[in-house]
Amino acid sequence: MSDVKKIATRDGYGAGLKALGEEAPDVVVLDADLAGTTRTAVFRKAFPDRHFNCGIAEGNMVSVAAGLATMGLVPFVSSFAMFATGRAFEQIRNSVGYPHLNVKIGASHGGVSVGEDGASHQCCEDFAVMRVIPGMAVLCPSDEVEARKMVRAAYEWNGPVYMRFGRYATPVYHDESFSVRIGKGELLQDGRDIAIIATGIMVPEAMEAGKALAAAGIGARVINMASIKPLDEEMVIRAARECGRIVTVEEHSVIGGLGEAVCSALAESCPVPVRRVGIQDEFGRSGPAAELLRFYGLTAENIAAQARDMLGR
Amino acid sequence: MTDKERKQLQLTANRVREGILTGTYCAKSGHPGGSLSAAEVFTYLYFREMRVRPEEPRWPDRDRMVLSKGHTAPGLYSALALRGFFPFEDMRTLRHIDSYLQGHPNMETVPGVDMSTGSLGQGVSAAAGMAKGAKYLQKDINVYAVLGDGELDEGQVWEAAMFASHYGLDNLCVIVDLNGLQIDGRTQDVMNTAPVDEKFAAFGFDTVWVNGHDFDELEAAFGRFHANKGTGKPTAILMRTVKGKGVSFMEDQADWHGKGPNAEEYERAMGEIMAARAALEG
Numbered sequence: 001m002s003d004v005k006k007i008a009t010r011d012g013y014g015a016g017l018k019a020l021g022e023e024a025p026d027v028v029v030l031d032a033d034l035a036g037t038t039r040t041a042v043f044r045k046a047f048p049d050r051h052f053n054c055g056i057a058e059g060n061m062v063s064v065a066a067g068l069a070t071m072g073l074v075p076f077v078s079s080f081a082m083f084a085t086g087r088a089f090e091q092i093r094n095s096v097g098y099p100h101l102n103v104k105i106g107a108s109h110g111g112v113s114v115g116e117d118g119a120s121h122q123c124c125e126d127f128a129v130m131r132v133i134p135g136m137a138v139l140c141p142s143d144e145v146e147a148r149k150m151v152r153a154a155y156e157w158n159g160p161v162y163m164r165f166g167r168y169a170t171p172v173y174h175d176e177s178f179s180v181r182i183g184k185g186e187l188l189q190d191g192r193d194i195a196i197i198a199t200g201i202m203v204p205e206a207m208e209a210g211k212a213l214a215a216a217g218i219g220a221r222v223i224n225m226a227s228i229k230p231l232d233e234e235m236v237i238r239a240a241r242e243c244g245r246i247v248t249v250e251e252h253s254v255i256g257g258l259g260e261a262v263c264s265a266l267a268e269s270c271p272v273p274v275r276r277v278g279i280q281d282e283f284g285r286s287g288p289a290a291e292l293l294r295f296y297g298l299t300a301e302n303i304a305a306q307a308r309d310m311l312g313r
Numbered sequence: 314m315t316d317k318e319r320k321q322l323q324l325t326a327n328r329v330r331e332g333i334l335t336g337t338y339c340a341k342s343g344h345p346g347g348s349l350s351a352a353e354v355f356t357y358l359y360f361r362e363m364r365v366r367p368e369e370p371r372w373p374d375r376d377r378m379v380l381s382k383g384h385t386a387p388g389l390y391s392a393l394a395l396r397g398f399f400p401f402e403d404m405r406t407l408r409h410i411d412s413y414l415q416g417h418p419n420m421e422t423v424p425g426v427d428m429s430t431g432s433l434g435q436g437v438s439a440a441a442g443m444a445k446g447a448k449y450l451q452k453d454i455n456v457y458a459v460l461g462d463g464e465l466d467e468g469q470v471w472e473a474a475m476f477a478s479h480y481g482l483d484n485l486c487v488i489v490d491l492n493g494l495q496i497d498g499r500t501q502d503v504m505n506t507a508p509v510d511e512k513f514a515a516f517g518f519d520t521v522w523v524n525g526h527d528f529d530e531l532e533a534a535f536g537r538f539h540a541n542k543g544t545g546k547p548t549a550i551l552m553r554t555v556k557g558k559g560v561s562f563m564e565d566q567a568d569w570h571g572k573g574p575n576a577e578e579y580e581r582a583m584g585e586i587m588a589a590r591a592a593l594e595g
Contacts, residue, residue: 054476063438064438066428067428067440068443068445070443071442094431095429098419
């Protein structure tokens with residue numbers, strides 16, 4: 001995919017906010033001294049009076065956003081995924097989740113592809129802690145186009161939404177006709193031998209794995225599951241029924257994320273073998289993003305190898 | 314205020330105390346101590362200070378009140394009920410499984426509650442967000458937050474204070490109920506937050522000390538809040554109070570932070586409340 005345009009999903013977030021801001025005067029954006037790197041600075045440049053920097057105080061920022069939401073505004077709050085969902089977890093749970101306030105959390109720097117900053121800044125737990133909050137939608141776009149359009153979808157969704165964006169530039173494969181539908185998966189390649197359900201920047205890797213498997217005569221169904229919660233259970237269960245085996249792929253702990261969400265849905269309706277590709281209950285480390293993704297097996301090669309291992313082919 | 318107005322407020326605060334005791338007695342739990350210490354300020358806010366419409370609880374242009382020390386919901390609920398937001402008799406259902414009167418304030422179920430609270434430190438941030446929102450929307454809305462003194466241990470209170478001052482939220486009035494006690498004992502022993510006035514001043518607030526049980530002093534303090542409009546300075550009203558105020562055996566006892574009275578204690582407490590009422594009416 002070296003000839004494909006590569007853009008980080010966080011850039012889609014910034015561009016999406018700016019586009020939304022032009023049409024929706026009730027949108028305000030909060031950041032915690034990371035506007036440049038979360039890309040909310042793109043919004044700030046266009047709408048300086050609608051961007052509130054809260055300083056390095058994520059807990060206060062989230063509760064302030066809750067207060068703004070009670071006034072009829074639609075706040076988007078941003079930080080790194082680690083601090084947005086870790087430091088401010090209880091504020092999200094109690095100030096936003098419990099009263100079902102219309103706050104959107106846009107977090108950048110998800111996963112190990114943060115790179116050299118290392119484990120303290122590589123959040124692989126955000127899906128888990130956001131999923132468990134009642135009423136919270138949990139989304140992770142697979143490319144810049146989906147990230148950009150997800151901002152509007154989150155705005156139109158009534159209630160709290162968590163969106164995870166990445167720092168690392170990854171392939172853009174959607175065209176402008178694509179539209180985000182919360183609660184729906186996207187079928188990217190059909191197949192009947194095995195299904196690969198991926199989220200975020202793992203989707204382009206899953207697509208590559210799907211092609212490699214096809215070349216080896218294995219029909220892999222490839223699904224982009226940007227909506228981790230609500231999960232497209234219908235699509236997951238159909239994949240289990242029709243393919244019989246599933247590989248889940250996420251740049252997140254195998255505990256509490258997409259893999260477990262898929263397993264939960266299947267265990268109650270259509271149990272089939274599932275292989276969870278992700279971070280295997282460990283912390284990240286420093287290194288270049290591409291090398292880290294390889295180190296943790298978050299590559300097309302490993303996805304294809306896991307699929308073949310499951311099939312014994 | 315006139316003598317008649319003062320007496321009326323005192324009678325209302327007395328009824329707020331009745332609601333607190335009845336609610337926590339019927340619930341066999343709850344937080345009477347810090348509710349009783351704030352009975353006067355709840356009364357003053359809802360009967361003299363705030364622009365609210367009980368018949369239209371979500372009137373968009375109303376003033377907002379966030380009970381950041383959410384465990385003292387019985388005091389807030391009593392004041393709201395007496396103001397006409399819901400029937401006072403419902404205080405008997407406090408904390409019951411089929412009641413809308415949740416143990417801590419719930420903005421989705423209780424008419425008049427502007428923010429769900431209970432986890433200390435978060436309410437004052439939400440209030441700052443409301444004040445910022447009112448400024449952004451160019452609306453003349455006052456926002457009040459009532460905090461406990463134990464709550465000042467929470468770092469988020471000071472994050473919110475920084476935010477309020479940085480954004481010039483002179484429409485925000487922070488009220489601290491300094492009854493000197495928290496769950497584990499004296500605030501000065503558990504975690505000394507003194508000097509509270511100098512701390513808020515250092516964070517850019519105009520601070521004013523009051524006797525939190527004196528309506529004339531409360532009136533003067535809220536007058537100062539209104540006078541601060543246009544200065545860009547948020548206001549902190551620091552209330553010296555007595556935890557458990559109005560019930561002799563609950564006064565200044567940390568033990569009465571978080572438990573309801575039993576039947577015998579309720580009877581004794583109500584006897585004191587009714588005697589105080591008779592004295593006011595006499």
